Amino acid sequence: MAHRWTRAALNPIARASAFGWLLCACGTPPALDPAPPRPRPKTGMVVCESPLASGVGAKILRDGGNAADAAVAAALALAVVLPQAGNLGGGGFALFVPHEGEPTALDFRERAPLLADPARFLDAAGAPRAELSLESAWSAAVPGTVAGLQSLLEKHGSGKFSFGKLCAPAIELARSGFLVDGALERDLGDEELRRRLEQSPGARALFYPEGKQLLKGQRLVQPELARTLERLADEGPESFYSGELARALVAELSSQADVNGAPGGDAVAGRGLITEQDLAQYRPVWRKPLRGWFRGMELITMPPPSSGGVAILETLTVLDGFPIETERRAARAAQAGTPRDPSSAAGGDSPLGAAPPSEGEPLPERAVHWWIEALRCAFAERAAHLGDPDFTPVPLEWLLSPEWVARARVAIGESAAPGRPALTPAREQGETTHLSVLDPQGNAVSLTTSLNASFGSGILVRGGGFLLNNHMDDFALFPGVPNQFGLVGGSANALAPGKRPLSSMAPTVLRRGGGSVALVIGSPGGPRIITSVVAVIVRTLVFEESLGAAVAAPRFHQQWAPPATVFESGWPAELLEALRRRGHWIDAPGTSPADAPRRFGRVQAIRVGSDGEVEGVSDWRGTGAAVAAKR
Ligand code: DON
16 A cells, blocks of 8 residues: 555644634734744654655655755656646645744746637637637646746745755656556546547657557656756756747647637637746745634635635634534434444545545534535635635635624524535546645645646647646636536636636645644645545544544535535435435435445645644545655
8 A cells, every 4th residue: 555644543633712713814813822832743744646756855854954845846756756737837836834933825826828818718609618728728827836836945945955956856757767556557548538648749659659558567757857857957947937948838839729629810820828928927926824713723724816725714614613512422422322334434445545444433414514514605605706816806804704704604504505506517537736744843835736637738848748737727717607627606717818717726734723733734626625625624623533534534525516515435324314304415426336436635634743743644545655754
């Protein structure tokens, strides 16, 4: 089993407050007296979706690097060994939370090209053409990853490692190659992904040499990507945004422009939207993280243009006001003496990781109802109000105010409020990847990066060796028309030149009473990032589950539209039945063995006990690993 995690429960995290309140970017937490203890962690830790990349990050920690150094090296390694999601041609978000001092948030999300226009995603009859925002030359937004990693290193690196030095392990992995694992073999074998990748001559040659798909155990060598990384190491990360590499990117998109029959006849006929000017102008943005409180923990998370932080804070703050523990006691009393039905345990045959353990008690149904409704409230606001704050006014103060929270709590009655007819059912697809790092000094980096779909647009830049994202699909290109995740939006997330599409990526860090880092967490999964992160926080803090059990436990997802709540396998049938009686629309997997197993998110998390004990967990749903780096 590639991943490693500890089942034994660590000291339960202290719960100091039964009552949550929030502050947004403009507020400051209250003074705490006495000052909370800040024990240093007993070890550094890197958790991500590739054991190779976790190893790269852990080595940097052992060589004296800090969390930012290790995150940059691991993210560059992921760009080589996880082509589905790790990237140079995508973008993302990162939090840096120091052992002492102010946390910062880095936005290296892609931007829409200056030539972008929603009309380009319509057919001749004026109907939206979804494939154009997912796999045409116009689906790629201006990549932010390289500039983002450079900025993270400059602002928070230890100073012991240059960008070039941190490129070295990735260069070696690209040049000497690595062995294809089961997950990459499966993804390359997926009919739809293969069709997309084979449209790109560069991707076809790399992943399907001589027409044959790379298989598990074969070596994937990427000499072009190695040369690109060497160039970044020698000439600096700026070389991604000008000169030869920039020209290669623009030329690649132009050569792909008619692959999907993108409508032409104007300024962008026969070429992609991204120009050298777009690349030269790209800058990451340092933003103020969102901060709030849940069960005595300070929650630090990503502000817009990610919706992840707002939705997580809203959901948890609403939940903080409900008497979940009372329900739990009542459920326990009712359960006492009732034998557990073994068929209701979490599990299933995973093609990737092993089946999860079935530890943990069933959750009380009324608490699950509150939880679903809190998510519904948060996702409804996401659709209506969230977008790039540099382009659209985002009413953050209102959305994170005690008044908003109070209204949401009052609106949640005893019955579900599905509210509106179903749109396209959402399906988890695509690839994003998360990296959690803790250094032995107690600094943390939580970083999520993405190409959007698996392998992004599928377009590999010849001469650069890297894949381009398809993040134009994360805009609400047309009001009410769902994107690949079934998400709808309006003007706040409408496409505009230079704008960043709304994201669900939610790198998050919890600090103990405003003191030392207690949890570093994030996940891929589109909107299921939000529900996955919320689930692990609620299970560890409210239900006092170990991190391993909380990550392993079955999840559900609710995103307002469509109105049904979607469940992974492993939920007790009687709980689902009780939720139906409350009016919930339940989308649970059937009992037929033919039902495809459902996997929501792949959480990568590190928990630090109040005694400095450290536990890293890479979700069994993926193939990652937690690697410790002892002081
Ligand atoms: O930024 C977002 O919200 C999406 N592009 C993330 C995509 C994703 O997580 C797909 N992963 N499974």
